Amino acid sequence: MQPVVGLELEELQRALAPEWPKFRARQLYDAVYRRKISDLDAVSNLPKRLRSWPVGLPAIEKRYDSCDGTRRYLLRLGDGRTIETVWMPEGERSTICISSQAGCPVNCRFCLTALLGLERNLTAGEIVGQVLRVAEDNLLEANADRVNIVMMGQGEPLLNLANVLKATRLLADPDGIAISPRRITLSTSGIIPKIEELAREPVRPKLAISLNASSEEQRRELMPITRKYHLADLIEACRKYPLRPWEKLTFEYVLLKGVNDSDADARRVVKLLARLNAKLNLIALNPGPGIPYETPEPARVAAFQHIVRRSMPCFIRKPRGLDVFAACGQLKRMETVPLTTS
Numbered sequence: 001m002q003p004v005v006g007l008e009l010e011e012l013q014r015a016l017a018p019e020w021p022k023f024r025a026r027q028l029y030d031a032v033y034r035r036k037i038s039d040l041d042a043v044s045n046l047p048k049r050l051r052s053w054p055v056g057l058p059a060i061e062k063r064y065d066s067c068d069g070t071r072r073y074l075l076r077l078g079d080g081r082t083i084e085t086v087w088m089p090e091g092e093r094s095t096i097c098i099s100s101q102a103g104c105p106v107n108c109r110f111c112l113t114a115l116l117g118l119e120r121n122l123t124a125g126e127i128v129g130q131v132l133r134v135a136e137d138n139l140l141e142a143n144a145d146r147v148n149i150v151m152m153g154q155g156e157p158l159l160n161l162a163n164v165l166k167a168t169r170l171l172a173d174p175d176g177i178a179i180s181p182r183r184i185t186l187s188t189s190g191i192i193p194k195i196e197e198l199a200r201e202p203v204r205p206k207l208a209i210s211l212n213a214s215s216e217e218q219r220r221e222l223m224p225i226t227r228k229y230h231l232a233d234l235i236e237a238c239r240k241y242p243l244r245p246w247e248k249l250t251f252e253y254v255l256l257k258g259v260n261d262s263d264a265d266a267r268r269v270v271k272l273l274a275r276l277n278a279k280l281n282l283i284a285l286n287p288g289p290g291i292p293y294e295t296p297e298p299a300r301v302a303a304f305q306h307i308v309r310r311s312m313p314c315f316i317r318k319p320r321g322l323d324v325f326a327a328c329g330q331l332k333r334m335e336t337v338p339l340t341t342s
């Protein structure tokens with residue numbers, strides 16, 4: 001039997017017809033998405049036969065708790081594969097970083113996930129299921145206002161766009177999980193035709209672009225996908241992207257010591273992004289085995305930020321969960337915890 005999670009209301013209605021009246025579908029929808037119940041057996045006003053329908057959330061295989069409150073989850077899917085999801089509480093707010101694929105086919109040179117290669121796309125249910133499982137494990141209250149979702153875990157979301165969009169509709173539905181699209185961000189390595197497709201969607205996440213280089217040549221080196229989707233064309237696609245009134249484009253830039261972190265790089269980045277309504281997030285490289293780059297000193301990161309900030313908003317993203325391999329670019333199912341933090 002197909003699990004409930006991942007089905008939209010109309011699909012549930014179709015699955016139950018003609019035997020069950022429509023209100024049963026709404027009851028199921030409400031239980032799984034709004035009340036976040038992971039086992040329908042707990043829903044006493046459902047007929048017994050419907051109570052045995054599996055919700056289908058991924059199982060928590062392992063949880064790695066960081067000293068900074070971050071939790072990295074290794075979740076097991078129905079077919080036995082595993083993916084990673086990260087929970088990052090911060091005061092009243094929290095961010096859940098979810099995966100869109102198992103592994104990733106884009107081979108960025110600085111990213112551990114790239115070493116996994118692509119295993120498969122996740123279904124909409126598997127994408128939404130990560131949010132529901134992590135919400136349950138952290139006793140998250142129904143107040144969706146305080147949760148941000150970032151599609152920045154394993155995978156390239158724009159190479160699984162149909163499922164990512166369906167998951168976004170489910171996450172954003174005011175009658176269900178009710179997380180506003182303003183609080184959902186998708187990050188891409190720059191799959192240009194898919195950015196254009198995304199632009200046409202009525203319900204879509206905010207767009208973040210992993211820039212990571214200040215010139216065409218440098219980006220080709222660090223992100224070989226640039227050979228297919230050129231930096232100049234990517235910037236042009238961003239210029240054409242129809243931002244909503246409340247929206248800004250976010251660019252992310254991983255700083256690699258002595259590679260893309262000079263003052264000249266910072267000035268080139270400013271020039272590249274000059275005509276865009278954008279902000280830049282700097283991420284000092286999170287290291288990992290097999291990654292042939294080093295992390296720049298904090299002073300270098302600050303100097304880079306100082307130059308960019310004269311022209312556009314520019315923030316330094318502080319790493320979360322480094323000690324449990326939960327930080328950006330580190331999601332590769334690490335078993336051991338070789339880094340120490342005090």
Ligand code: SAH
Pocket residue numbers: 104110111112151152153154155156157187188189209210212252253254283284285286287291328329330
């Ligand atoms: N595939 C998507 C989303 C997942 S990667 C993308 O590339 O945008 C999320 C972010 O982590 C990206 O901005 C990426 O550039 C960054 N990242 C990858 N490896 C990293 C590393 N080793 N240290 C810091 N950030 C990294």
Ligand code: SF4
Pocket residue numbers: 104105106107108111112113114153154155156188189210329
């Ligand atoms: Fe894939 Fe993003 Fe990692 Fe590049 S940075 S390999 S696109 S997950």
